[in-house]
Every structure is written in C-alpha cells, then in structure tokens.
Amino acid sequence: MSSALTAETRAQLRESAAQCARSATTDPAALTALRRSGVLATAVPHRYGGQGGDGAEVNRVVADLASVNPSLAIIAFQHFAVTARIAEWGAPEQQERLLPGLADGSLLAASAWSEPNAGAAKQNVSSAGVLREDGTWVLNGAKSFATGAGVADLYLVLVRTRTGSEESVRGHYGAPDQSFFLVEAGNPGLRPDTGPVLAGMRGSATGLIELVECAVPDRDRVGPLGHAAEIIAGVRRTGATLGAVALGIAQEAVQVAEEHAERRGLLELDTVRHRLVELWVQLEAVRAVVALAGARTSSDPGSTTLRSKLFATESAERICSEVARMVSSAGYVADHPVVRMLADVRGVAMMGPTSDLCRTLLAAEWQR
Known part of the structure; x- marks a missing residue:
C-alpha cells in the first residue's frame, strides 16, 4: 500500500505537533498536509478509490502518524472509524456519495x-x-x-x-x-x-x-434504527485499536531516550544501556499486542482489541515516564518533547473506549 508518509510530510507534522503543544490550537497547514498525504484512503474499499486496508493496516498508519504527531493520529483514527462504519453499514447510495471524498481527503470525518x-x-x-x-x-x-x-x-x-x-x-x-x-x-x-x-x-x-x-x-x-451498540461492537472486531496511537508515541519516546544517551555520551555506562534495553522490551510488547489485535486471529477479536488498547496505553505511559526520568532535569522543561508525549499518551487513556470502560467490558466478558 502507498500510505507511507514522505520525509517532508513527517518533518512538517512533527514540527506542527510541537507548535500545537505550545499554542493549544489546531494547525491548518498540518491538516492540509494530512488531507493531501493519501493516508486518509487507508480504510476505504478499493472500488471507491481507497486502499482497502484492514485493521492491521489502519493500526500501522495510525502508529506511524502518532510517532510524529499524536493529535493528527487521533483525528485520522476517528476518520478511519467513521469510514469503516459507512463501508460496512452505509446504504449503497451513501457509500457512493461519501466514500470517494473520504478517500481523497476532500472529506474529513469525525x-x-x-x-x-x-x-x-x-x-x-x-x-x-x-x-x-x-x-x-x-x-x-x-x-x-x-x-x-x-x-x-x-x-x-x-x-x-x-x-x-x-x-x-x-x-x-x-x-x-x-x-x-x-x-x-x-x-x-x-x-x-x-x-x-x-x-x-x-x-x-x-x-x-x-x-x-x-x-x-x-x-x-x-x-x-436502534442498532448503534451492534455497530460499535462490530467495528471493534476489525482490530483497529487506539493502542496504535500509544504505540507511535512510545516509539518516539524511546528514540528520544536513545538520542539523549548518545548525545551525552552515556552509552558507555552499563546502567544506561540496561535501561534502554528495558525500554526496547516494553516497546516490543506494545507492538506485539497491537499487531495481535490487527491480525484478528483470536477467538474473540473484539476483546483482543480492548485488551490491546488498555495494555498499550498504560505501557506507553510507563515508557514515557521512564524516558522523562532518563533525560533528568530536561524532562521538567515545559517545551521538552517528552513532556508533550507524556501528556498525549495520558489523553489516549481517556479516549473511547476509556481505559476504565475497557476494564468494565472485559470483566463482563470474563464473567459470562
């Protein structure tokens, strides 16, 4: 699939993320870049001009976006979620009218x-x-x-x-x-x-x-009419997970830790290398659980998606917290990237289904 971000777009979106963290506003130029990037076509079926991506592909694209701009990754995730609902549940006329625009970026869904x-x-x-x-x-x-x-x-x-x-x-x-x-x-x-x-x-x-x-x-x-709950449950079974946003943030945080250690000449220290190894292991666990959700190979894909969101979000927060400690006093400067990452990954926990709701839904499944 041709949904990879170009190096130029990645640089633009990364800079936009830093600017938005300072201004608390949305960057119109970044939104335009997202619309023109081609990634919004990921979940649209081929016959409507899309790329026909499944949950695994959506997770890959969302994680890639989140590694440079988590805010845009969340916007894209919601776009993909709405696209999936129209593709699965929309009337033929609805699909013909809306899906081409959702694919080419002229329509952004929320x-x-x-x-x-x-x-x-x-x-x-x-x-x-x-x-x-x-x-x-x-x-x-x-x-x-x-x-x-x-x-x-x-x-x-x-x-x-x-x-x-x-x-x-x-x-x-x-x-x-x-x-x-x-x-x-x-x-x-x-x-x-x-x-x-x-x-x-x-x-x-x-x-x-x-x-x-x-x-x-x-x-x-x-x-x-009256089938909203069924529609929501069906989308979870696609394997697309907000855990992918957490994964992208965690990837970027680990990279920040590596660059910090190299820049300060700390890689000669066993303690630093060991901390980096631990971060890599945690990151691989997050990557694995997000991949498992997208693969839909379990007997209950919906529950796997909920577990992936819960595990990935909480693990990514731990990773970001550890990176903040590794960069020492720099991690307490408001403009440092890890400060933004930590705030962003905490936001993922409160996005639907919230982490607490994931626990409630999974507990109900276990009880049955």
Whole structure:
C-alpha cells in the first residue's frame, strides 16, 4: 500500500505537533498536509478509490502518524472509524456519495458520541432524534470531547431514536434505543466549539458539538434504527485499536531516550544501556499486542482489541515516564518533547473506549 508518509510530510507534522503543544490550537497547514498525504484512503474499499486496508493496516498508519504527531493520529483514527462504519453499514447510495471524498481527503470525518454526565459506556446519552412527518430527523443535544470539532466535514452522531417500531440489539456499550446519523459541517443546526484547552492532544481540535434543531434526511442514518451498540461492537472486531496511537508515541519516546544517551555520551555506562534495553522490551510488547489485535486471529477479536488498547496505553505511559526520568532535569522543561508525549499518551487513556470502560467490558466478558 502507498500510505507511507514522505520525509517532508513527517518533518512538517512533527514540527506542527510541537507548535500545537505550545499554542493549544489546531494547525491548518498540518491538516492540509494530512488531507493531501493519501493516508486518509487507508480504510476505504478499493472500488471507491481507497486502499482497502484492514485493521492491521489502519493500526500501522495510525502508529506511524502518532510517532510524529499524536493529535493528527487521533483525528485520522476517528476518520478511519467513521469510514469503516459507512463501508460496512452505509446504504449503497451513501457509500457512493461519501466514500470517494473520504478517500481523497476532500472529506474529513469525525465522531460525536460523548456527552456530559452520560458515562463512558454511552448508555445514558440524552441527545435525541425525532422523526418528522416529511421523513427527516431533527437532532437536539450536546456532545463533549468530539475530536475534530470545527475542522471535520462530516460528523457521525450518536442519538436516541425512540420510535416504538425498531428492533433493538442490547450491548454493554450504548443502549438499545440509539442510532447513528451523519451530519455535514455546513448544517446550520450543527455548532462546534473548540473552547476547552486540553492538557494533551492539543492539536486534535477536541471540543464540543451542539445540535440545535439539526435537520437531517433519513438517507443520512447509518445502519438500522436502534442498532448503534451492534455497530460499535462490530467495528471493534476489525482490530483497529487506539493502542496504535500509544504505540507511535512510545516509539518516539524511546528514540528520544536513545538520542539523549548518545548525545551525552552515556552509552558507555552499563546502567544506561540496561535501561534502554528495558525500554526496547516494553516497546516490543506494545507492538506485539497491537499487531495481535490487527491480525484478528483470536477467538474473540473484539476483546483482543480492548485488551490491546488498555495494555498499550498504560505501557506507553510507563515508557514515557521512564524516558522523562532518563533525560533528568530536561524532562521538567515545559517545551521538552517528552513532556508533550507524556501528556498525549495520558489523553489516549481517556479516549473511547476509556481505559476504565475497557476494564468494565472485559470483566463482563470474563464473567459470562
């Protein structure tokens, strides 16, 4: 596949990550570079101009992006997640209309699921869609921590749709009366706000989405009514994992440690070499568990994906913390790369499914 970043793009995105960490804003030039890079086509089927990549390929691309710019990696991951839902659950007309743009970068997709006080499992979502007599839906509600808010062209929104006629599928993530809708950025009822300043992932445009009498046609519904939980579970089974973001960050952190040791002439010391070996071993364990998720060879791919997210994120945080100790006082300077990496990898733990929700879902599977 031709989804590798060029050296020039990698340098641009790495510099952008440092700038965004200082300014707490999204870099339009970096977003343009992402759109033009070709990587957004990764998860789009070949017949729509994409690269037909599976979960393993998505993980590879996301990890590569995260090694230079974790914020853009998160934006890309959400783009791939929405693409996968349209490719699997979208109506033929929907696929013909949207997937080519999602492949060539003219459309950037984002998810808007989380809400204040709704809980990580999304079972108490209060945003609602009401079906009007003319066949359109009117969506109202507020979404929080939507990555790509204000920069995406297309949002996949999770709302309650109680019509009394849909066949519902219960799941641990989501509720049986929830459905997905696609809302275009130009819709007057969609109001993004990137006001919150995050500790990490500061270039990810993670903010709020308000839905105010947001009218969408029924053709923009993704999948059957009331089947949101089933759709979410199905995507986990593809093996695409946020653990890939953590992997990319950990790779970059280990490289920082190696460069620091070499620059300071510390490689002559056994203690330093041993610490580097330990970092390499931890990094290989993260790489292996992310690869296992993408391979989908286990009897329960969905649970493997959850485990990979949990293990990779927590291991990557330990790696970044150890690197911060290795670079000594430099690791306490606000502008040092390892400070940004540590903040970014902690952010991955709070992205859906959060690490705590991963534990809850896995415990429920084990109990059954």
